[in-house]
Amino acid sequence: MIRITKQTDYGILLLTRLAGDPGRLFTAPELAIEATLPLPMVSKILKALARQGLLSSQRGVKGGYCLAAPAEEISVARVIEAIEGPIGITECIEEAPGECGLAEVCSVRSNWNRINRAIREALAQISLAEMGANSGSAQLVTLGNSGKGAGGASAATR
Amino acid sequence: MIRITKQTDYGILLLTRLAGDPGRLFTAPELAIEATLPLPMVSKILKALARQGLLSSQRGVKGGYCLAAPAEEISVARVIEAIEGPIGITECIEEAPGECGLAEVCSVRSNWNRINRAIREALAQISLAEMGANSGSAQLVTLGNSGKGAGGASAATR
DNA sequence: GTAAAGGGTACTGATCCGGTCCAATTTTGG
DNA sequence: CCAAAATTGGACCGGATCAGTACCCTTTAC
Numbered sequence: 615m616i617r618i619t620k621q622t623d624y625g626i627l628l629l630t631r632l633a634g635d636p637g638r639l640f641t642a643p644e645l646a647i648e649a650t651l652p653l654p655m656v657s658k659i660l661k662a663l664a665r666q667g668l669l670s671s672q673r674g675v676k677g678g679y680c681l682a683a684p685a686e687e688i689s690v691a692r693v694i695e696a697i698e699g700p701i702g703i704t705e706c707i708e709e710a711p712g713e714c715g716l717a718e719v720c721s722v723r724s725n726w727n728r729i730n731r732a733i734r735e736a737l738a739q740i741s742l743a744e745m746g747a748n749s750g751s752a753q754l755v756t757l758g759n760s761g762k763g764a765g766g767a768s769a770a771t772r
Numbered sequence: 773m774i775r776i777t778k779q780t781d782y783g784i785l786l787l788t789r790l791a792g793d794p795g796r797l798f799t800a801p802e803l804a805i806e807a808t809l810p811l812p813m814v815s816k817i818l819k820a821l822a823r824q825g826l827l828s829s830q831r832g833v834k835g836g837y838c839l840a841a842p843a844e845e846i847s848v849a850r851v852i853e854a855i856e857g858p859i860g861i862t863e864c865i866e867e868a869p870g871e872c873g874l875a876e877v878c879s880v881r882s883n884w885n886r887i888n889r890a891i892r893e894a895l896a897q898i899s900l901a902e903m904g905a906n907s908g909s910a911q912l913v914t915l916g917n918s919g920k921g922a923g924g925a926s927a928a929t930r
Numbered sequence: 931g932t933a934a935a936g937g938g939t940a941c942t943g944a945t946c947c948g949g950t951c952c953a954a955t956t957t958t959g960g
Numbered sequence: 961c962c963a964a965a966a967t968t969g970g971a972c973c974g975g976a977t978c979a980g981t982a983c984c985c986t987t988t989a990c
Binding site: 672677 | 969
């Protein structure tokens, strides 16, 4: 249904919390309470993010998690990819398992890939810092229409 | 995983086939053979698209399906919504079931909604005609950066 | 009237996600 | 050295959703 998973949603949430107090070390139980999420869930997500290099973890009694990079440098796309793998709307991204049967299909597929890339880029342009910001100022994402007019996107026609 | 369902994928495929021969009436078995997909599946999808008004159907022995509108006027977003409902990356689009627990959450959510809208718009700008086109010429989707750095895809410009 | 087509619904199997739990490892502190 | 606290890793189960199928009905052409 074109949805990110709840884990990813939670992950972004937790990361924006971490971004709010850079340098500080947060423990999993602490974050679980703040976000009113079950501890095992939070723990699972933090583990995944740490494994992917988005979080630094400190073990032991005074341990905890903190961002591995400035919040401005971590994109939403990065987080999504860390938790649920490569971003792509369609199944056949680069695989092409068997025949698609139809010759026309291939043109459809290449167009899908274009859409995939576009969405990936849109998500790559949003940083954690922006997700945490109160969205006051301007629009975060501007896409589509650099020259709208409905179907017109292509009408650009070089 | 940010994926459309296979049914939607098949749906776009079938529709682009219909778009290639506007005016002609296609039967479900015929399309199933061409696309090398099981007939019951194709039939199910066509039914759904017809119910949503994207296809016109003719019953009876000489019946079949044809596009209910010019291919240029049918967007990919429309097809997705017809088969799998409203488009949105996140769960809490307009629902807000209970407390999100954290105050910061709300700002995150509003930013998500912005992203949702952006993606929806991107998909709304691609028509079936463009999906069927051999993608030779220009970029289909231009998003992100009307002012941002980064860029990649937009740099395509072939 | 019969055959061929769409229309609707219900059902089943498989996959994946959400969520939980437990054992192991590492570090602090006495 | 030992115990407590925290992360790490893996296994596990229930439920939701999707893919795919089957059945029965209505409509139309010949």
